[in-house]
Amino acid sequence: MSYVFCVLFLLFNGLLNNYSVHCIEIVDLTSNGNVIWSLGNKNKSISVAGSVPGGVYTDLEKAGIIDNVLFGFNDVLTRWIAYDYWTYTGRFLLSQDSLNYNVTKLVLEGVDTVAFLELNGSPIGTTENMFVRYVFDVKQYIKVGENELTINFLSPVEAAKVRSDKYFTAPNCVPDVYNGECHANQLRKMQASFSWDWGPAFPSVGIWKPLTIELYNEAIIRSVTTHIDKNGSLWDLKIVAYLETRSTRIKGYLTANLSVNAKQYVTIRNDVNVLARDDGTAEAGLNFTISENVVSLWWPNGFGDQPLYDLKVSLHNQDSDEELSVKHIKIGFRTVELVEEDASNILGNTTAGNGLTFYFKVNDYPLFMKGSNWIPANILPELGSDKNTIDDLLLAARDAHMAMLRVWGGGIYESDYFYQKCDELGILIWQDFLFACSMYPADAEFLNTVKQEIEQNVIRLQHHASIAVWAGNNENEVALRGDWYGTKQQFDRYKEDYIKLYVHTIKPIVETLDPGRRYLVSSPSNGRKSEEDGYIAENPYDSNYGDTHYYNYFADNWDANIYPGTRFASEYGFQSFPSAKTLQTASNDQNDFHLDSKFIRHRQHSPGGNTYIKEQIARHLHLDDNDPKYFEKFIFYSQISQAMSMKSETEYYRQSQSDWYTMGALYWQLNDVWQAPSWSGIEYGGKWKMLHYFAMNFFSPVLVSPRLTLAGDINVYLINDRLVPIEDAKIVMDVFNWTSLEPIETNSYPASVAALTTKKQTTVEIWDRENKEEIFMRFSLKSDGVNSSPRNYVFPVSLKMAKGLRKPHIRPKNQLTQEN
Ligand code: BMA
Numbered sequence: 001m002s003y004v005f006c007v008l009f010l011l012f013n014g015l016l017n018n019y020s021v022h023c024i025e026i027v028d029l030t031s032n033g034n035v036i037w038s039l040g041n042k043n044k045s046i047s048v049a050g051s052v053p054g055g056v057y058t059d060l061e062k063a064g065i066i067d068n069v070l071f072g073f074n075d076v077l078t079r080w081i082a083y084d085y086w087t088y089t090g091r092f093l094l095s096q097d098s099l100n101y102n103v104t105k106l107v108l109e110g111v112d113t114v115a116f117l118e119l120n121g122s123p124i125g126t127t128e129n130m131f132v133r134y135v136f137d138v139k140q141y142i143k144v145g146e147n148e149l150t151i152n153f154l155s156p157v158e159a160a161k162v163r164s165d166k167y168f169t170a171p172n173c174v175p176d177v178y179n180g181e182c183h184a185n186q187l188r189k190m191q192a193s194f195s196w197d198w199g200p201a202f203p204s205v206g207i208w209k210p211l212t213i214e215l216y217n218e219a220i221i222r223s224v225t226t227h228i229d230k231n232g233s234l235w236d237l238k239i240v241a242y243l244e245t246r247s248t249r250i251k252g253y254l255t256a257n258l259s260v261n262a263k264q265y266v267t268i269r270n271d272v273n274v275l276a277r278d279d280g281t282a283e284a285g286l287n288f289t290i291s292e293n294v295v296s297l298w299w300p301n302g303f304g305d306q307p308l309y310d311l312k313v314s315l316h317n318q319d320s321d322e323e324l325s326v327k328h329i330k331i332g333f334r335t336v337e338l339v340e341e342d343a344s345n346i347l348g349n350t351t352a353g354n355g356l357t358f359y360f361k362v363n364d365y366p367l368f369m370k371g372s373n374w375i376p377a378n379i380l381p382e383l384g385s386d387k388n389t390i391d392d393l394l395l396a397a398r399d400a401h402m403a404m405l406r407v408w409g410g411g412i413y414e415s416d417y418f419y420q421k422c423d424e425l426g427i428l429i430w431q432d433f434l435f436a437c438s439m440y441p442a443d444a445e446f447l448n449t450v451k452q453e454i455e456q457n458v459i460r461l462q463h464h465a466s467i468a469v470w471a472g473n474n475e476n477e478v479a480l481r482g483d484w485y486g487t488k489q490q491f492d493r494y495k496e497d498y499i500k501l502y503v504h505t506i507k508p509i510v511e512t513l514d515p516g517r518r519y520l521v522s523s524p525s526n527g528r529k530s531e532e533d534g535y536i537a538e539n540p541y542d543s544n545y546g547d548t549h550y551y552n553y554f555a556d557n558w559d560a561n562i563y564p565g566t567r568f569a570s571e572y573g574f575q576s577f578p579s580a581k582t583l584q585t586a587s588n589d590q591n592d593f594h595l596d597s598k599f600i601r602h603r604q605h606s607p608g609g610n611t612y613i614k615e616q617i618a619r620h621l622h623l624d625d626n627d628p629k630y631f632e633k634f635i636f637y638s639q640i641s642q643a644m645s646m647k648s649e650t651e652y653y654r655q656s657q658s659d660w661y662t663m664g665a666l667y668w669q670l671n672d673v674w675q676a677p678s679w680s681g682i683e684y685g686g687k688w689k690m691l692h693y694f695a696m697n698f699f700s701p702v703l704v705s706p707r708l709t710l711a712g713d714i715n716v717y718l719i720n721d722r723l724v725p726i727e728d729a730k731i732v733m734d735v736f737n738w739t740s741l742e743p744i745e746t747n748s749y750p751a752s753v754a755a756l757t758t759k760k761q762t763t764v765e766i767w768d769r770e771n772k773e774e775i776f777m778r779f780s781l782k783s784d785g786v787n788s789s790p791r792n793y794v795f796p797v798s799l800k801m802a803k804g805l806r807k808p809h810i811r812p813k814n815q816l817t818q819e820n
Helices: 056-062 156-167 387-399 416-425 444-461 476-481 488-513 528-532 598-603 609-620 630-655 690-698 813-819
Strands: 002-005 020-022 024-028 036-041 047-050 086-094 103-108 115-119 122-127 134-137 145-153 194-196 199-201 211-216 219-231 234-245 249-260 264-275 281-291 309-316 323-331 336-339 359-362 365-367 369-374 404-407 428-432 467-471 548-550 569-572 664-667 702-708 714-720 726-737 743-753 757-764 775-782 792-794
Touching: 036 056, 047 056, 047 086, 122 134, 211 219, 219 309, 219 323, 219 444, 234 249, 234 309, 249 281, 264 281, 336 467, 369 387, 387 416, 404 664, 416 428, 444 488, 476 488, 569 630, 609 630, 630 664, 630 690, 630 702, 630 714, 630 757, 702 775, 702 792, 714 726, 714 743, 714 775, 726 757, 743 757, 743 775
Parallel strands: 369 404, 369 664, 404 428, 428 467, 548 569, 569 664
Antiparallel strands: 002 024, 020 323, 024 211, 036 047, 036 086, 086 145, 103 134, 103 211, 115 122, 115 145, 194 199, 219 234, 234 281, 249 264, 249 309, 309 323, 336 359, 359 365, 702 714, 714 757, 726 743, 726 775, 775 792
16 A cells, blocks of 8 residues: 655554654555465465564464464474575556655665565665664665565574574583573574473564555654753753755755643754765754743653653754654653762762662662563564553562663564553563573674664664663673683683674664763663773672673572672562463463473473472472362462562562662563463463562552561661651551461651662561561551552561461352352
């Protein structure tokens, strides 16, 4: 379907509130544009209807060639697909009018991944990076009437292998239990699509984002970036328009129109007279200064509102005033700073005071970042932008008081819709670049495509109020330092490549295109200290610097005393099983539902995972191996165990704001991609595990948080994540016997805490109490002006030792009535 407009035209790109207006003809080549696509394999034994945007797994499933990919062992049973070669063919009509434009560009927003393209039988280009927008000049290849576009894909598994033979880069392969594929690090493709410790391998293939032909005569605005700085009572807003043209010079003018409070607009205009580069690109800028009185501050979730303002940027022809191209975006006014300064300024001359702080200051307030880690919403990238799934997950994050999500480096740069939603909900994004748990090649071909990828994605995403920080990779500094992949003998070579990629290639691009945001070379890292130490720190997990990832499957995770100090916990977690209901969507066979079944073993990718869960459960709960309902109980107990572990660890980090200046807790992981044991709080399909319900409490803005000390006493903290202090409050401790619902003892303690801080209020001595197994303590806050603060509990001994608990005999009401 094609549209010719010199007036308002909405370019379909699947994005909300982000559309373009062009004096331009757009030919929508997606299935939505009524282009008929077909999909075939190499030996032509398969020929089915194709979808664009789409991918081979979804198309073959739709055609009935394969079953539901997430059922049973289908990840392995469908693996032949990743070894075959696939071709998408689309046919579309063009009129003579369409051929009269000066510029004819084929624009592919996302091709997954290694492909060569032909238009009417002529080669027009190749693709090798699923995160890059490819724009090909096709003027000489199009014709009046029917045109045929073919996109021929190589097997991603083979393409990775071919590159690996040439530029081998560790690791050799993922562990066998992943049932995965090797050398994902060789391709600029979602790294998790070759398998992960929480996910199956679906080495996807397809055109996963929109595809159009753009026809125009003069120039267009491809993207817009905004740079917002606070200067006294004024906001400085610098806008850069990224232009594309066919001529050597772009002459005209730009206008920017910004909505402000009280339904007013501010408009400015700037003449443009710039030389285009050889590839037809050029930039032009516009600057605004606006008073802080006409716009309101944007705040992260829990700290205030999220006002967003429309910004319209348009390019005009100088002589005719004709509007050639327009971009609409929404922006928020806020400052975000990642503060790394001498920690002794806050913590004094103490062990904790060594090193540097690591915290986010938003609108000049130091805010503790509560949140989680985001993995792709779907293992098939074409389904990951589903709005309902994104809404459900982000609303769940919002409801659990999360203010930050880390978009993890093994996934994708998410859809525009995702970041728009984060802008609306106040969820700050820690955006990793897409390199994870691996060493990466640094040959020229690889670095060139990475360069394009980083440029395009920083330009696409940086205007979002939600983006807080960029990070070069997930765990690659620590992996190299810790010799995770047997690289020790070649440490220098790998270090050199590491620096080439994250420091010499990515860093300058990010810092030039987005000078206002901090680029961290890795996560975790020691931040500035890692940089001073030559980028591979002696101990990237240093408690006194930067962020840390912490997993401990051997100690008692309910015991807060096991956790090391950190300035910012950007990952920590423990596995649990998804509900039986969710598992049943992956198997109909009752025999599959026990811990040792082939099916369950197939789904557990973490080596030793089930044993760790079992051991963790056994520390606190009694589960009899011979229980006839063992598996159902195991699932349930695994969720209790995970939720309690994450509660202890998260509260430990929140408490540690007071003595270690810990300023962030992002647990691993928010969501899931299939029905399997994992670290997630939300199951595939959207069901909340116990952890997510617990998060609503342990992330509560105001929380009384008790910690059982090694000495056997209770330190009681009051955590206040609000911009106002809590004064003249009372913490009430009720002591209960397990046998009764009435407290046997009640004590209260005066409590107060400044805004945005945590303070230890008191130590309750219980070490010398007798019969600890018969009691537990409940803590609550009484304070005028605090709407809600959840009750909190201390169990002085492991729950399995509790004495006096009786069977509650709780039954649904109608059952009781029937029995009566
Ligand atoms: C961290 C993450 C992921 C992984 C998780 C659980 O290291 O970065 O790579 O899935 O641990 O093992």
